[in-house]
Amino acid sequence: MTPVRPAFRLCLAFSLLLCLLVGVTTPAQAAHGDLFSWGRNDDGQLGDGSTENRDVPGSVTPDFEDEVIAVAAGFHHSLALLANGTVWAWGRDYEGQLGNGDDAGDSLIPTQVPGLPVITAIAAGNYHTLALAENGTVYAWGMNDYGQLGIAGDVDTAQSPTQVTTISNVVDIAAGFYHTLALTEDGTVYAWGMNDHGQLGIGSDVDQSEPTIVATLNNAQIVDVAAGSGSFISLAIAADGTLYEWGFDQLGENEHRYTPVVVEGISDVIDAAPSYHHIQALTAGGTVYSWGYGGYNGTGNPENSDTPKWVMDNVVAVAAGAYHGLAIDATGALWSWGANDDGQLGTGGSDQAHTPALVDTSLTFSAVAAGLYHTLAIEADIAPPITTATVNGEVPGVDWYPSATVALMTDEPATTTYEVNGGPTQAYTSPFTLPDGVHTVTYRSTDAAGNVEGDQTLTVQVRGSSTMFADLSGLIADLPLTGSTGQTLQTQVAIAEAMADAGQTGMACMQLANIDLQVKAQESKRRISRQEAAAIYAQTQELRNVLGCGGASG
Numbered sequence: 001m002t003p004v005r006p007a008f009r010l011c012l013a014f015s016l017l018l019c020l021l022v023g024v025t026t027p028a029q030a031a032h033g034d035l036f037s038w039g040r041n042d043d044g045q046l047g048d049g050s051t052e053n054r055d056v057p058g059s060v061t062p063d064f065e066d067e068v069i070a071v072a073a074g075f076h077h078s079l080a081l082l083a084n085g086t087v088w089a090w091g092r093d094y095e096g097q098l099g100n101g102d103d104a105g106d107s108l109i110p111t112q113v114p115g116l117p118v119i120t121a122i123a124a125g126n127y128h129t130l131a132l133a134e135n136g137t138v139y140a141w142g143m144n145d146y147g148q149l150g151i152a153g154d155v156d157t158a159q160s161p162t163q164v165t166t167i168s169n170v171v172d173i174a175a176g177f178y179h180t181l182a183l184t185e186d187g188t189v190y191a192w193g194m195n196d197h198g199q200l201g202i203g204s205d206v207d208q209s210e211p212t213i214v215a216t217l218n219n220a221q222i223v224d225v226a227a228g229s230g231s232f233i234s235l236a237i238a239a240d241g242t243l244y245e246w247g248f249d250q251l252g253e254n255e256h257r258y259t260p261v262v263v264e265g266i267s268d269v270i271d272a273a274p275s276y277h278h279i280q281a282l283t284a285g286g287t288v289y290s291w292g293y294g295g296y297n298g299t300g301n302p303e304n305s306d307t308p309k310w311v312m313d314n315v316v317a318v319a320a321g322a323y324h325g326l327a328i329d330a331t332g333a334l335w336s337w338g339a340n341d342d343g344q345l346g347t348g349g350s351d352q353a354h355t356p357a358l359v360d361t362s363l364t365f366s367a368v369a370a371g372l373y374h375t376l377a378i379e380a381d382i383a384p385p386i387t388t389a390t391v392n393g394e395v396p397g398v399d400w401y402p403s404a405t406v407a408l409m410t411d412e413p414a415t416t417t418y419e420v421n422g423g424p425t426q427a428y429t430s431p432f433t434l435p436d437g438v439h440t441v442t443y444r445s446t447d448a449a450g451n452v453e454g455d456q457t458l459t460v461q462v463r464g465s466s467t468m469f470a471d472l473s474g475l476i477a478d479l480p481l482t483g484s485t486g487q488t489l490q491t492q493v494a495i496a497e498a499m500a501d502a503g504q505t506g507m508a509c510m511q512l513a514n515i516d517l518q519v520k521a522q523e524s525k526r527r528i529s530r531q532e533a534a535a536i537y538a539q540t541q542e543l544r545n546v547l548g549c550g551g552a553s554g
Contacts, residue, residue, distance in 0.1 A: 035060040035068045035080060036363070039344035039374030043076040044108035045091035046374060051108065055343025055350065057360050057377065061109060064088065068378055073321070073371030074124035074175075074229045080110060080376075085118030087131055095127040096159040097142035115161050124371070125175030125229050131161065132173050138164040138182060146178045147209030148193030167211040174234075176227035176247075176274075181234055182211060183225045189214040189236055197232040198258035199247030205258065216259045217244065226272050230322025230372050233274035236260060241268035243281055265289075266308040275320035275338075275370075280327075281308065282318045288327050298325050298337035300355040311337075312356050321370030327356065331448065332364025332380040342373040384451040385414040387443055389458045400461035400505060400547065407431040410445045414453075418443035436462050463500075463546055476536070479528055489518050500547065509549035512540045 036057040037046040044051055047060040060080075070081035077091035077098060088110040089098040099113040113131075116139060121132040128142035128149060139161040140149040149155065150164040167190055172183035179193030179200060190211035191200035198205060201214040217236055222244075224237040232248035244260040263281075266289050271282040278292025289308035290297035299309040312327060312335065319326045324338030324345060335356035336345040343350060346359040359365075359377075366380040389396065390407045408416050408428045416428040419442045428443070441458045476489045496511035516537065523533040543549075 034379040035064070035071065036365075036377050036379060037078070037374060038346045040342035040372070041374065043092035043106050045073070045076050045078050045371060047078055047090045047108070047110050049108050053342050055340075055346065056348050057346050057363060060376075064110065070122055071367060071369045071376040071378060072122045072124040072129075072175075073369045073374060073376050074129065075126045075322075075372040077124065077127075077129070078110075078371065078374070078376055079122045079124050079129060081119060081122045085120070085134070087113040087116055087119050087122055089113050089129065092127075095143040096157045097124075097127050097129050099129060099141040099159070099161050101160040113161060121173055123173045123175040123180075123227075124369075125180065125227075126177045128175060128178075128180075130173045130175050130180060132170055136169045136171065136185070138167060138170050138173060140164055140180070143178075146194035146207050148175075148178050148180050150180060150192045150209065150211050152210070164211065172225055174225045174227040175229060176231050176234065177229065177276075179227065179232075179234070181225040181227050181236075183222060183236075187220075187222050189217045189222050189225060191234065194232075196256075197248040198256040199227075199232050199234050201234060201246040201258070201260050203258050205256070214260065220244065220260075224271075226274060228274045228276075228320055228322075228370075230276045231274040231320075232276075233279060234260075235272045235274055235279070237269050237272060241270065241284065243269040243272060245279065263308065271318055273318050273320035273325070275325065276322040278320070278325070280311065280318050280320055280325050282315055282327075286314050286316065286330065288312050288315050288318055290325065295352070295354070296323050296325065296338035298354070298356055302354065317368065319368045319370045319375075321375065322372045324370060324375075326368045326370055326375065328365055328368055332366065333361075334359040334363070334365045334368060334377060336375070339373075344370070344373050344375050346375060384453040385445040385447045386411045387414075387416055387445045387453055387456060389441065389443065389456070391458075391460060396458060396460070400463050400500070402463065402500070404434045404439075404460050404462045405431050406434060406441060406458070406460065408443055408445075412447055414445040414447045416443060416445040434460055434462050438462075479532060489515060489522075492518060496543075505547050505549075509544065509547055512543055512547075512549060516540055 037060050038054045038057050041051050041053050049061055064082055066082040066084045068080050069083050072079040080088045090107045090110045092106050117133045119131045120134050123130040131139045141158040141161050143157055144155050149158055151162050169185045170182050171185050174181040182190045191214050192208045192211050195205050195207045200208055202212055221239040222236045223239050226235040234247045236244040243263040245263050246257040246260045249255050249257055268284040269281045270284050273280055278290055278297040280288055280290040282288050288311040290299055290311045291305045291308050294302045294304045298311040314329045315327045316330055317328045327335045336359055337353040337356050340350050340352050345353055347357045364380040365377045368377040388409050391404050417425050418428055419425050421440055438461045442455055444453045444455050446452045492511055492515045496508045499508035519533050519536045522528045
């Protein structure tokens, strides 16, 4: 799956919340979070330092040096991509799929793959591994019996990452059982490796050791390709949501498909995942469809299906192991179905599930990947809602207001409550007006998943200008002043009032200082008495206190 396009299409199909929940790369990408694993662990593929199976989610250890943003699962090995562009691998290594450059054997904990540039996407086949660099080049390592690494020369295995030099400008990679797919930025699909089921889509069953164009798709405007570590099937998604399938047939005709065909009965596809026995696809409307072997496809019908059948709604990402399927819904809950002999469903025990079963209700996930009999998932690190308070339609930025209407807005659907001056808690439904005075508004929001924003506070000072300046204006109007003196004082008051009305407290304070200077000058010229000047000073000082002006009158 591509590192960019699916996430963008999910944004269009759902909402910003879902983009926080899930972003898709090869084969699963997340914003960040802790990494969990469960299922078979005979080769250390769970990464917990042991070889004991686990039927519920448990942490991968030790902690990584940076956030895990993507995971991929092979038959018996696992991969993690960190935010810093490094790749980590663990599990079985007898074919070099861990990329550690030697025959050190299996690794029970994640170890960094050396010799790679900054990586943006990863994929895991049966016994081979792929990595896509930020400059569009592809690196491959592990088994090469069928040419699935795409590297030049007679190479059975590659113990270290090796560049696939015959292809460039790649934006998407996928790894199947023993084959590989790549999509370039111009929409061209390439395939190489095993081709006994037609999984390369080139019109024959001849294996290819170098990237070969899937010519049938040249004009299809492909935006995603998909394969699976336990699958001989290849898939491609077009920009208009058309899904193409080729390789091991799951459409009921019991034949190999050597060139891509359109999957009928489904449209607006944004994500897809093939397994050994079934295929599942996600539409832009959040619905998962599945077809293939009835015991593993999640439809609840034990009969095989050669056409897409409904599985569940409200989904944002899907993944498939060899015999099990997985889906993350819009709340971050993870659902699984299919075979469960080794606990790969994560639901506790080993009972098979014919319909989606909820994995650990205490956890939410943002990305998931599946191997032969094990599962990897990144815990969702979902930010709580963010509430923005405005006064009179603007973000607060002044010291006081002549009137104040407060609105509380969230960045996602959420429930908001608030208190004014420590009073009773109220549910916010619409903007509210505050009376004159100094008020503290405390508020917070809670989203549908129960994530709670911490208390936020807003201090609002409301002082109607008519009450602030009435006494001073009246006092000056009563003074025995004539001509320019009286007009000057009245002008200064009017200017201060206008500044205060506009919330320009600093300017209003300057005007009050000008009034004091005018009064002092008139007193020195004996045009007003000392008592009259003192009365004006008292009023300007009161206004200074209200506005928070520094200094003192007189």
